[in-house]
Amino acid sequence: xxxxxxxxKARIGDVLLSVEEVSLAFGGVxxxxxxxxxxRQGEIRxxxxxxxxxxxxxxxxxxxxxxxxxxxxxFKGQTRSxxxxxxxxxxxxxxxxxxxxxxxxxxxxxxIMAGRTLKMNxxxxxxxxxxxxxxxxxxxxxxxxxxxxxxxxxQDIRRTPVGRLPYGLQKRVELGRALAMQPELLLLDEPMAGxxxxxxxxxxxxILDVNEYYGTTIALIEHDMGVVMDLSDRVVVLDHGEKIxxxxxDEVKRNQxxxxxxxxxxx
Amino acid sequence: xxxxxxxxIDPFVQMGTAPDLLVQTLxxxxxxxxxxALIALGFVLxxxxxGVFNFAQGIMVVFAALTxxxxxxxxxxxxxxxxxxxxxxxxxxxxxxxxxxxxxxxxPDIILFMATFGLTYFLIGLGELVFGGNPxxxxxxxLGLPKGTIDVNMFGGFVSLQKIDIAAxxxxxxxxxTLAVFFxxxxxxxxxxxxxxxxxxxxxxxxxxxxxxVIVWFAAGVVALATGIMWGARSxxxxxxxxxxxxxxxxxxxxxxxxxxxxxxxxxxxxxGEKLGEFYWGPLLGSGIESWLAYFIALLFLLYxxxxxxxxxxIERI
Numbered sequence: 031x032x033x034x035x036x037x038x039k040a041r042i043g044d045v046l047l048s049v050e051e052v053s054l055a056f057g058g059v060x061x062x063x064x065x066x067x068x069x070r071q072g073e074i075r076x077x078x079x080x081x082x083x084x085x086x087x088x089x090x091x092x093x094x095x096x097x098x099x100x101x102x103x104x105f106k107g108q109t110r111s112x113x114x115x116x117x118x119x120x121x122x123x124x125x126x127x128x129x130x131x132x133x134x135x136x137x138x139x140x141x142i143m144a145g146r147t148l149k150m151n152x153x154x155x156x157x158x159x160x161x162x163x164x165x166x167x168x169x170x171x172x173x174x175x176x177x178x179x180x181x182x183x184x185q186d187i188r189r190t191p192v193g194r195l196p197y198g199l200q201k202r203v204e205l206g207r208a209l210a211m212q213p214e215l216l217l218l219d220e221p222m223a224g225x226x227x228x229x230x231x232x233x234x235x236x237i238l239d240v241n242e243y244y245g246t247t248i249a250l251i252e253h254d255m256g257v258v259m260d261l262s263d264r265v266v267v268l269d270h271g272e273k274i275x276x277x278x279x280d281e282v283k284r285n286q287x288x289x290x291x292x293x294x295x296x297x
Numbered sequence: 298x299x300x301x302x303x304x305x306i307d308p309f310v311q312m313g314t315a316p317d318l319l320v321q322t323l324x325x326x327x328x329x330x331x332x333x334a335l336i337a338l339g340f341v342l343x344x345x346x347x348g349v350f351n352f353a354q355g356i357m358v359v360f361a362a363l364t365x366x367x368x369x370x371x372x373x374x375x376x377x378x379x380x381x382x383x384x385x386x387x388x389x390x391x392x393x394x395x396x397x398x399x400x401x402x403x404x405p406d407i408i409l410f411m412a413t414f415g416l417t418y419f420l421i422g423l424g425e426l427v428f429g430g431n432p433x434x435x436x437x438x439x440l441g442l443p444k445g446t447i448d449v450n451m452f453g454g455f456v457s458l459q460k461i462d463i464a465a466x467x468x469x470x471x472x473x474x475t476l477a478v479f480f481x482x483x484x485x486x487x488x489x490x491x492x493x494x495x496x497x498x499x500x501x502x503x504x505x506x507x508x509x510x511v512i513v514w515f516a517a518g519v520v521a522l523a524t525g526i527m528w529g530a531r532s533x534x535x536x537x538x539x540x541x542x543x544x545x546x547x548x549x550x551x552x553x554x555x556x557x558x559x560x561x562x563x564x565x566x567x568x569x570g571e572k573l574g575e576f577y578w579g580p581l582l583g584s585g586i587e588s589w590l591a592y593f594i595a596l597l598f599l600l601y602x603x604x605x606x607x608x609x610x611x612i613e614r615i
Contacts, residue, residue, distance in 0.1 A: 093501065119503025131498035133491045144491045148503040150484050211502060 042263065043071030045104075046247050047092065047215060052101030054087055054271075061087040062098065062271045069215065074241055075249045076262035078282075080291055083268040085251045086128055089217045092249070093118040093125050106214075120148055124213035126204045128220050128251075134193040138203045141192055142178060145210025146171045178206045182236060198229040205236065209244075216240065218250040222257060230257060237261060259283065267291070300581075308577035317454030322576045323569060328462040330568020331469040332527055336541060337548040337560035338473060339520040342480070344554045345493045346513040347398065349409040353416040355542025357518060360420045361386055362525025362534045366436055367428035375439035386518030394510045402506070403496070421536065430536065435529030437461060442530060465527040472523055476516060477557045485512060493555065547595035553605025562606060567591045 048068035054061045062084040069075045077085045090096040092103065094113030102109050105121055113123075124145070133141050150167060179188055182202050187195060192203055201221060208216055221237065222230045234257055240246050252258050258265060259279040267275040267282055269291040275282050282288055312319045336354070343351040364385050368378035397412050438444060443460035480486040491499040492509050500506065528538055544567075552563025575587040598605070 095497065095500070115500040116503060116505050119501065125501050127497065127501075131495045131501070133494035133498060135494055136487075136490060140487065140490075144487055144499075144504075145502050147484060147488060147491075207498075207502060 041072045041242075041245075045069070046071045047103070047105045049088075049092065050102045050104070052088075052091055052098045052103070054084075054091060054096055054098040060271050062091070062268075064101075065268065065271070065273045066101075067266045067273060067276055069247060069249055070264075071247055072241070072245055073247060073263040074237070074261050075247075076258045076265045076279075077249060077251050077268065078253075078255075078258055078265055079268035079274075082270070084271040085268055086219055087271075088268065089125065089219055089249070089251065093123050093217060119211065122211075122214035123217065124208035124211040124215075125217035126201070126208050126219055126221060128223065130197070130200045130204055132192045132200055132204055132207070135191065137189050138184060138192055138195070138206070139175065139179070139188040141203055142175045142206045142210045143171065145207040146175065148211065175206075175210055178209050181209075181239070182206050198225050201225070201233070202236075205233075209240065209246075212244075213246060216246050216248045218248060218252075220251050220253065222252060222254055230254065234261060303581055304578070311577060315454065316452040317456055318576075320451065321456045322572050324456060324458060324462075326569030326572035327565065328459075328466055328568070329572060330565035331466050331473075332524065332564075333544055333548050333568050334473055334561045334564025335469045335520055335524050335527070336545040337552065337564055338476060338557065339517040339524070340545055340549055341552075341554065341557055341560045342476070342513045342517045342520070345480075346489050346509055347409065348406050348493065349413060350554075351517065352410065352413040353420060354517065354521065354545070355539035356417045356420045356424075356536075357386075357389075357521035358525045358528070358542065359534070359536055359538045360389075360424050361518065361522035362435065362529045362538070363424050363428045363433065365522070365526070366433045366529070366534050369436045369439065370433070375436050375441075378436075379440065382522055383519060386522055387515050390511050390514035390518055393514050394507055398510050399507065417539075424536070432533045432535035432537075435526060435534055437526070437530040440526065442526075461527075461530050465530075468523065469527065472520065473557075473561055476520070477561070480557060485509070489513065544591065547591040549605070550595040551598050551606060553607045556605065556607035559605055559607030567594065570594055 045068045048066070050066045051064050052066070053063050065084070065088065077088060079085050087096060091098050092113065094115040094117060097112040102111055103113055104110075105113070105118075105123070110117075133144060136144070150171065179185055182205065184199065184202055184206065187199060187203075192200055195203065205218070205221065208218075218237070222233050225233065237248060237250070238261065241248055250258075250261070252261075262279060264277060265275075265279055265282045266273060267285070267288050269287075274287040274291060275285040277285070336358070339354045339357070340351060343349060343354070361382055365378055365382045368381055369375055373381065393416065397416065398409070401409055401412060442464050446457045446459050447463075448455045448457045480489055488499070488504045488509055489512075491502070491504055492506060496506065499509075524541075525534065525538070528541060532538070548560060548563040548567050550563075551566055552559025552561070571587050571590050574590045575584070579586045
């Protein structure tokens with residue numbers, strides 16, 4: 031897909047985020063045990079594994095929805111034992127959800143505008159009267175949002191309440207909302223779940239474009255192995271909450287532990 | 298035949314022959330309606346942001362009014378007492394967020410609803426402890442609210458308007474309009490709607506739930522204070538005042554729990570409907586229908602439009 035001189039190595043920079051020895055349990059149930067890996071600037075990093083492997087839990091740890099009992103998370107050089115959702119968002123981590131979490135009562139446009147929340151600074155007073163700086167700000171953000179809408183090719187549905195949209199488009203609006211945050215790190219939880227082939231190809235294209243044009247680092251969870259192998263620079267494989275492999279798609283594909291985890295093996 | 302005449306003809310004949318009485322009734326209804334709208338607004342704000350029916354809204358009205366009057370009794374000048382009361386309501390909002398909402402985040406709505414019961418009894422206890430249980434007189438004059446009546450001549454008779462009612466209507470309208478614009482048009486408004494729709498998605502775009510909750514509870518507290526002053530000035534400040542919150546229920550059913558314009562229109566319909574019903578149709582049923590007519594209207598609405606006049610119709614693909 032990429033030209034030879036635009037090799038992945040050239041785009042990819044230093045470590046943007048790393049998790050070290052992270053363990054998470056719900057009561058007696060261990061969701062993640064002692065997992066470490068890192069995400070480098072500019073790469074597309076896939077997290078794969080069978081159902082219940084702890085992939086979504088991992089994303090929730092990264093953006094602060096879950097607080098791990100052990101381990102450290104280092105983001106942009108700052109080490110914490112736990113993230114908070116607000117810190118993650120202000121720090122430049124955006125995400126989408128496995129089961130689409132949109133603001134159902136709002137239009138596609140308003141949903142994406144909501145992604146600009148943190149970028150708006152004009153105080154309440156001006157907003158109240160829709161005057162002066164508030165109007166300028168609103169116009170500026172609106173322009174940015176319209177760019178995203180063009181980019182995702184959802185111009186014709188911008189006024190539609192998102193609850194009425196088909197699933198594939200909802201996923202696209204959700205991606206738009208995340209992009210509106212101009213994130214440094216974009217977490218995508220099964221961006222192609224439930225899509226047909228054509229929709230999957232569109233979504234793959236969007237993910238690659240986001241990565242290339244905006245230079246956004248992407249971590250994604252995906253079950254479609256074809257998609258994962260095509261898109262990602264590096265893959266980390268989880269199984270039963272533990273890391274069983276980490277490397278390029280080719281390395282992971284040949285890894286015996288991964289083959290066993292996916293095909294099942296007699297213990 | 299007689300009964301049909303009394304229901305369908307006679308009231309309208311009366312309205313036609315004595316238009317000044319009709320105007321007077323409409324005015325009384327409007328005043329009551331605006332105040333109902335104000336109470337309903339307090340509920341709507343909190344319901345929108347946290348999906349919780351705040352049972353404590355009524356007692357917040359009493360608590361705010363008591364604080365204001367109590368401070369004045371202790372020798373604090375009226376306007377300073379007002380400022381301190383606003384600060385107290387802010388403190389209450391922060392306290393509720395820290396001690397009640399935050400620990401209960403992600404719990405089912407019914408749990409939060411029960412927690413507002415707890416808050417109600419806590420505020421009753423605290424109010425009685427600090428200010429005593431005796432009814433107090435609202436410091437309306439000290440706050441610069443006008444007294445007396447204006448008689449307007451019209452249709453050969455006259456309509457008498459209480460100055461305090463005029464003031465109440467103006468103040469309530471301004472407050473309602475400000476809040477409506479604030480929550481519909483600003484970033485906070487968008488954040489509020491976002492929080493109402495999905496907590497986790499709101500968190501993921503960097504909306505701070507804590508901040509939104511404090512803002513809405515504070516707004517509801519200020520609304521409660523305004524309501525307390527207006528209703529207190531019409532009667533007196535006592536714990537009995539909290540039952541006026543129950544008047545907000547039919548308003549909410551009519552207007553929809555999530556709609557600010559709905560609260561306003563619902564309030565006006567209930568207020569005016571109640572007064573007209575009492576005055577023109579009340580005698581048929583031996584009077585006193587004012588106390589249940591609102592619920593009856595609300596019940597009819599529930600049958601045909603369960604989401605209310607302006608409530609969000611839930612659209613879902615199946």
